Amino acid sequence: MITISRKHGFTLVELLVVITIIGILIALLLPAVQAAREAARRLQCSNNIKQIALAAITHEQALGFLPTGGWGYVWVGDPDQGFDKKQPGGFFYNCLPYLEQQPLHDMGTGLTSGSPAKYGQALRMIQTPLATLVCPTRRQTTILPVRSSRQWMVNATKPSDLSIGWFRADYKTNGGSVWVGWSNGPSDWNAAASESSFVDMSQSNGINHQRSMVKFAEITDGTSNTFLVGEKYVDPDYYFTGDDYGDDEPALGADDWDLHGWTCFLPRQDQQGQMYASQPSPFGSAHATGFGMAFCDGSVQSISYSIDATAYLNLGNRKDGVSIDAKKL
Numbered sequence: 001m002i003t004i005s006r007k008h009g010f011t012l013v014e015l016l017v018v019i020t021i022i023g024i025l026i027a028l029l030l031p032a033v034q035a036a037r038e039a040a041r042r043l044q045c046s047n048n049i050k051q052i053a054l055a056a057i058t059h060e061q062a063l064g065f066l067p068t069g070g071w072g073y074v075w076v077g078d079p080d081q082g083f084d085k086k087q088p089g090g091f092f093y094n095c096l097p098y099l100e101q102q103p104l105h106d107m108g109t110g111l112t113s114g115s116p117a118k119y120g121q122a123l124r125m126i127q128t129p130l131a132t133l134v135c136p137t138r139r140q141t142t143i144l145p146v147r148s149s150r151q152w153m154v155n156a157t158k159p160s161d162l163s164i165g166w167f168r169a170d171y172k173t174n175g176g177s178v179w180v181g182w183s184n185g186p187s188d189w190n191a192a193a194s195e196s197s198f199v200d201m202s203q204s205n206g207i208n209h210q211r212s213m214v215k216f217a218e219i220t221d222g223t224s225n226t227f228l229v230g231e232k233y234v235d236p237d238y239y240f241t242g243d244d245y246g247d248d249e250p251a252l253g254a255d256d257w258d259l260h261g262w263t264c265f266l267p268r269q270d271q272q273g274q275m276y277a278s279q280p281s282p283f284g285s286a287h288a289t290g291f292g293m294a295f296c297d298g299s300v301q302s303i304s305y306s307i308d309a310t311a312y313l314n315l316g317n318r319k320d321g322v323s324i325d326a327k328k329l
Contacts (some may be wrong), residue, residue, distance in 0.1 A: 038287075041136040045170075045231070045285075046292050046300050048132050052171060053228050053294035055098035056091070059083070065213040066228075067094035069173070070254020071192065072185020072210065076122050076156045077252050079109040085211035088155065088185070088192070090254035091173045091229075092133060104128055114155075114189070122156035126166040126250040133251050135170040135231060138239060138270070138286040143167050145242045153253070154188055165242060168258070169251035170234070172283065174227040175260040176206025177316040179280060182256050185210070205317045207296065208260060216296070219318040223296035224326065226318045230293035230303075232261060233268050233284030235275040246281025257281060263316025267291055267305050301326055 060066045063083055070077070070090030077089020077096075087094065096105035108121030129141040146165030152158045159165065182199040186192035201209045207219065207228055219226050238244035249258040257280045265282040268274070269291075276282075283303075285291035290302040296318075303312075307329060314322040 038137065042287055042292075042302075045135045045137060045287070046302070048135070049171065049230060049292045049294045050298070050300045051099060051132055052092075052095060053296075053298045053300065055095040056228060057296075057298055058098040059095060060216055062098075065215050066207055067091045069175075069208045069210050069212045069260065070185075071198070072182055073249050073253060073255040073258075074151055074154045074184040074187075075254050076126050076153055076250060077105070077254075078122070078155060079106045080113070084213055088254060089252060090259050091208050092169055092171075092259065093252040093254070096252075099130075099132055101130065104130075116157065119155060119157040122153070123159060126156060126252050127159075127164070129167045130251065133167075133169040133171060135286060138170055138234065141167075144240060147242050147248055150242075150248065151184060154186075166250040167252075168242075168247055168249065170231060170285075171229055172232040172259050172261045173208035173229045174206040174316055175209055175256075175262045176204050176318070177263045177313045177320070178203055178205060179262045179264055180204040180209065181280070182210045185254065205319055206260075206262070207318055210254075210256075214318070219296055221314075221318055221320060221323050224299065225315065225323045226296045227263070227315050228294045228296045230261070230283050231285035231287075231291040232258075233276070233281045234270055234286075236270050236272045236286070238275065244275050244281070245277050246275075263313050266309060266312065267303065267307065269305055295326060299326070301329070303329060 056067055068087055071088040075088035077093030081087045083094055107125040108118050111118040127143050131141045134141045146162045148162055180201055180203050186197035191197045199210055207214045234247045235244050242248045246257050249255040261283040267282050268284040270286045290304050293303050294300045311324050314324050
C-alpha cells in the first residue's frame, strides 16, 4: 500500500486572520508602551525638580538666603561676584555648586573683568547643557538657537553663529502672586553700580526676583505651603527655535519671563499656537495630566491645570497669611 503524506499550510484567509490579530495586539500594546515611557519621563522630570529644590535649600542653609534672581536678561552668571545681590546671574546659576556643578559655575574665575577671555568663558558656560534642567517629555538636552533680533549679553561673548546659541531650562522659579517685572537690567558694569538701574522689588512676595535674598524666616506661610520652583509653559511650535518669549533666554542667565513664574497667571499645558508675547508665560508643562512643582520644604507634587485659582494664587505668596494644604489640592 502506498501512503501519501499531506503537507499542511495556511490558507490565505487564515493568514489574513493571523495578521489582523497581530495588528490588534500591537494597537492594544502601543498605548501601554507609550504610557510607560511617559511615566518614566515624568518621574525623571519630577526628580529634576526635586534636585533643583534641594540645591536651593542647601544654598539657603549655607549662605542664609535662597538663590538670588540676578540682574536681568542681558546678564549671565559671574563666578567672581559672589552669591548675593551683587551677582548678575540668576537662580539656576547660583544653584550650580549644589547640583554638583562647581566647575561649570567657576568658569572664568579670576580672569580680568571685561576681558575677551572672561566673556569667552561666560559663553562656554551658557552653552553647556544640563540634563537636570530639561524635561525629557518636552525635548532633549541640547543647545538651542538664539533669535537674531535679541539684545546680546553685557558680560558674554556673542557667537558668530546664532544657531549655536545657548542652553535653556524647562523650569522656572516662583516670583510670587503679583507680577513685579523687570527686563534687561543695567546696561553695563558702571550702570550696575547705581541703585537707579534696578527695579523696586518691595512688592514682590515670591521667593525669587531681581537681586533677591529671601530667607526661610521670611516665608511666614510655611515652607510646605509656598511654591519654590516648577515646570514652565512653552508653545510647542517653538520648542527648538528660540522664538517663544518665555523660552528665549539662557538657563544660566538672569531673566524675568523665562526663569520666573507668577501665580496670578493660571497654569497651562503646552499648546500649539499659544505663545505669550505681551505678558509672562505661566507655569505649565508638556505633560497631559499636570505640571510638577516643588515647595520650599523640598517636596514635589503634580499640580492639576484646573487648580482652584485662589488656592494657586496663595501658593505663590510666601506671606499672605493663608496656608494651603498642598496634599489636598
